Amino acid sequence: MIPYGRQHITEADVDAVIGVLRSDFLTQGPTVPAFEAAVAAACKAQYGVALSSATSALHVACLALGLKAGDRLWTVPNSFVASANCARYCGADVDFVDIDARTWNMSVPALAHKLAQARKANTVPKIVVPVHFSGQPTDQETIWDLAQEYGFKVLEDASHAIGASRSDEPVGSCRWSHATVFSFHPVKIITTCEGGMVLTNDKTLAWRMSLLRSHGITREAAHMTVRTDEGAWYYEQLELGFNYRMTDVHAALGLSQLTRLKNYVERRNVLAKRYDQLLEGFPLQRMTVDEKNYSSYHLYVIRVDVAKAYKSRREVFAALRQRGIGVNVHYMPIHLQPYYRQLGFELGMFPESEKHGAEAITLPLYPELSEAQQDQIVAALHQSLQ
């Protein structure tokens, strides 16, 4: 089976990990701060806070941005559940903004419309989480203008999009957001096995996120509130935090992987353009990438519209799997998950996301996918559509 995504691990990666295993610190050593600084520099942000996953990164970012019970967070249905769950961890309510029919990212007109209504009902969200679906940046500058107008915070879920850029501005620079989250799960662009990071240009926000990452504990005298003269062992817990730390072993892998970020994204672009050419004329909807965008192509997604293809997604998907192509679906809309239905969401609420969820197939795409394998995938897709 050709998988839909796969990590690429080199001997240099292995050596970097072994180097930390032989060193004095497996966690809370020098490698995590080095990785944070390197990612922040690569993305032109001032601060990076590494965490155990993108999910924990979204959680601490929401807390540090002040999200609490009674508040609202909006995201898109066309994402992984973590984009919405972060609000629930904080006791806040989730609502969704439908996607654009062409880019499959948050529809900015739909966001503007919903905000205007929310202002009248006094239900403007505290945080909006745009998701750079498949690695293509959202219309972030317009979302930022709306944030100024309505006073919400912008938290980019860029789990798919490290290495992407919009108008030459790297995703993660936080030019048009308060904070940006990356995932380093093995199917993503670079990996730390499990891991994530939040980037921000706000020093206080970065400090609060690093506090929440490690139990809410500080060892810095300047932040202490009780006493500061007890000796070097002394620490204070200032609020209720978690153990969401990344280890130095994982950070060493990430630091080594980061040196190949540019190559990985270039290779993904080459393969994606090649898919575009090979699939020309197929009765399928392909991805539309805005000309301002350089996508990181975490995913290559096609859509099977039964009215055009005379085949259902289910049939095409099953035929591809049978031919050894490890296709996948991104995403079943979050609001249709049983957990979210229990909260009152139902079919029909976000029609573009629902249509996408019913038609989408993710084809294999990862740096080591060969042209020959890609030809095999396209041939299998051709047969599956017969």
Ligand SMILES: *Cc1c(COP(=O)(O)O)cnc(C)c1O
């Ligand atoms: C993978 C992913 C996450 C969660 O990442 P983890 O590092 O596995 O916690 C969140 N949001 C999106 C859009 C993702 O694709």
